[in-house]
Each structure stands twice: as C-alpha cells, then as structure tokens.
Amino acid sequence: MKKKVALGIDIGGTNTTLGLADEQGQCFDDESFPTWAHQSFARFFERLAEKIDAALARSLQEYELIGIGVAAPAGNYYQGTIDAPSNFCWGKVELVRLMTEHYHLPVAITNDANAAALGEMMYGQAKGVQNFIVVTLGTGLGSGIVVNGNLIYGHGGLAGELGHTIIEPGGRQCGCGRHGCLEMYVSSRGICRTVFELLAQRLDDSELRQISFNELTAEKVYASAQRDDPLARAAFEYTGRILGRALADAVACFGPEVIILFGGLAKAGPLLFAPVQRHFEDNLLHVYKGKVKIIPSIVSKCSIAVLGACALIQKEIEKTNRAV
Ligand SMILES: [Zn+2]
Numbered sequence: 001m002k003k004k005v006a007l008g009i010d011i012g013g014t015n016t017t018l019g020l021a022d023e024q025g026q027c028f029d030d031e032s033f034p035t036w037a038h039q040s041f042a043r044f045f046e047r048l049a050e051k052i053d054a055a056l057a058r059s060l061q062e063y064e065l066i067g068i069g070v071a072a073p074a075g076n077y078y079q080g081t082i083d084a085p086s087n088f089c090w091g092k093v094e095l096v097r098l099m100t101e102h103y104h105l106p107v108a109i110t111n112d113a114n115a116a117a118l119g120e121m122m123y124g125q126a127k128g129v130q131n132f133i134v135v136t137l138g139t140g141l142g143s144g145i146v147v148n149g150n151l152i153y154g155h156g157g158l159a160g161e162l163g164h165t166i167i168e169p170g171g172r173q174c175g176c177g178r179h180g181c182l183e184m185y186v187s188s189r190g191i192c193r194t195v196f197e198l199l200a201q202r203l204d205d206s207e208l209r210q211i212s213f214n215e216l217t218a219e220k221v222y223a224s225a226q227r228d229d230p231l232a233r234a235a236f237e238y239t240g241r242i243l244g245r246a247l248a249d250a251v252a253c254f255g256p257e258v259i260i261l262f263g264g265l266a267k268a269g270p271l272l273f274a275p276v277q278r279h280f281e282d283n284l285l286h287v288y289k290g291k292v293k294i295i296p297s298i299v300s301k302c303s304i305a306v307l308g309a310c311a312l313i314q315k316e317i318e319k320t321n322r323a324v
Contacts, residue, residue, distance in 0.1 A: 008309030021310035025123030067106035069309030071115030078157035086175030117144025119308030137265035141183035188218035206231035240275025248283035
C-alpha cells in the first residue's frame with residue numbers, strides 16, 4: 001500500500017514554498033520559487049501548477065496524495081479564498097475552488113501564521129499545549145492564536161492578527177491603510193524603517209550610513225549588529241521593546257502558556273530575544289510574570305507553514321471521515 005501524504009503550499013510575499021508531508025510530519029521534496037506578487041494571479045497559478053505537477057510526477061509512484069493545504073496571507077479558512085492581501089496585486093481569489101477543480105482532491109486554506117500554529121501544534125514546540133501564540137516575523141508580522149486547543153478564526157475567518165493592532169497612534173503608514181500597526185515596526189521591513197529613523201536622529205558612526213534605503217535589508221542590520229555596530233544594536237533593542245510590550249498585551253487577552261517566534265527576524269537569536277524578554281516581563285500583568293515562555297520555533301526542515309498547511313488538510317480530512 002502506498003504511503004499517504006499531503007501537499008502543503010506556503011504562498012509568501014517573496015517566495016512560495018511547497019512540499020509533501022506524511023502523517024508524522026516528515027516533510028520532503030520541498031522547493032521554493034519567487035511569488036512575483038506584482039504579476040497577475042493567473043500567471044502565478046500557471047507557475048504553481050507546473051511545480052505541483054512536477055512534484056507529483058516525481059512522488060506518486062511511491063505515495064498517495066490525500067489533499068492539498070494552502071497557507072497564504074489573508075487566506076480565509078471559511079470562504080476558501082485569498083482576500084486581497086496588502087502586498088499582492090491579486091484582489092480576491094477563490095483559490096480552494098480553483099484548486100479543487102484542477103486537482104479533484106480536498107483542498108483547504110488558512111493564513112500563513114495560522115498554518116504555522118497548526119504546524120507547531122502537530123509537530124513542533126506546541127505539541128500537547130492547549131494555549132499558545134505563534135508569531136511569524138517575515139516581511140510582515142503574522143500571528144496564529146490557539147485558545148483551549150482551537151485556532152481562533154473569528155466571525156469572518158480572519159481573526160488573530162496581532163500585526164494589525166495599532167501600537168503607535170498616528171505612527172508609520174501600514175499597507176492596510178492605517179497608521180501605527182505593529183508589523184510596521186516588528187518585521188524585516190519594520191526594522192529597516194527603524195534604522196533610517198535612528199540614522200536621522202543620531203550622529204554616531206554606523207556602517208549602516210553607507211547603505212541606501214532600497215538596499216538595506218534585515219539581514220544587513222543583523223550582520224552589522226553582530227559586528228557590534230551601535231546603531232544596528234539600537235534598532236534591535238527598539239524592535240524588541242515594541243514586540244515585548246505587544247506580546248505582554250496579547251497575554252492579557254489570550255492567556256497563553258508559551259509564545260513561539262518564527263521567521264527571519266527570529267533567527268537573530270539573543271539580539272532580538274533578550275530585549276523582547278526584558279520588555280515582555282516588565283509589561284506583563286502581575287499575575288503572569290515569570291509564567292509565560294517566549295521561545296524560537298525549532299522546525300527547520302521545510303517551512304513550518306508548509307507543514308502546517310499539510311496538517312490543516314489532514315485535520316480537514318479526519319473531520320470529514322468522522323462525519324461520514
Ligand atoms: Zn496595518
């Protein structure tokens with residue numbers, strides 16, 4: 001009998017990753033390609049289908065594909081749609097309908113941070129944990145919130161977006177149209193904006209003064225901070241302070257046992273975690289002090305969102321089987 005696998009697809013603002021995973025969370029045959037979110041969705045779908053067909057041609061001698069799970073920004077679990085994410089020019093896309101028609105398999109979608117939370121719950125740091133939050137720190141800031149063992153979807157299917165809570169009224173303009181959202185400060189783009197604010201405010205020497213805004217990346221800020229550049233270090237301290245405070249507020253709302261940080265910025269290790277932890281503890285409600293852990297994701301093989309997308313469709317199929 002062939003081994004059953006799910007296909008997980010993580011559509012990101014920069015890259016899209018797909019991979020196969022079995023029911024134990026072993027991920028394989030994963031690959032990435034550029035999303036090119038400025039091009040039409042029809043063009044993206046053609047490129048995606050080519051990759052999927054190639055992956056299936058390689059694997060289906062040995063494996064049976066049971067379904068497809070998708071993680072995408074503004075992925076709407078209830079509607080099966082991608083609801084016009086702010087950095088894409090796609091508008092609203094009926095992805096589940098399109099993929100079901102194309103592949104004649106069960107398909108489910110959720111947003112990337114929710115998928116990461118499912119991945120952590122099934123295979124990662126949150127196995128057996130009933131209350132936790134996953135924060136994904138990429139181009140933007142996503143969050144998946146699990147309360148009493150259930151992912152929070154809310155009335156419209158889009159709940160749990162810490163990235164679009166306003167932490168600085170009248171602050172930096174956000175892609176969502178408002179000002180001062182958390183993700184404009186705590187994300188790879190956010191830390192670059194912080195660097196340029198600090199460069200304007202301060203006179204001290206910094207190797208970052210040589211880099212233009214369009215050339216600056218979070219990786220370059222990280223590399224400078226590793227070389228003890230004071231301004232790069234100040235940028236991490238500022239980012240950590242804002243994230244620590246925001247997470248302390250999230251604890252007051254959701255009461256998690258653990259908070260898992262994932263994504264590019266989280267790889268900065270103590271540079272980010274030390275200030276986050278300090279400002280988090282300083283701002284926690286007294287009753288939670290010393291009781292909530294903030295830890296990095298340990299899933300490295302495959303993307304956690306790809307694994308989570310696989311977990312999503314596996315759960316959906318289980319639900320359907322139970323109902324029959
Ligand atoms: Zn926003």
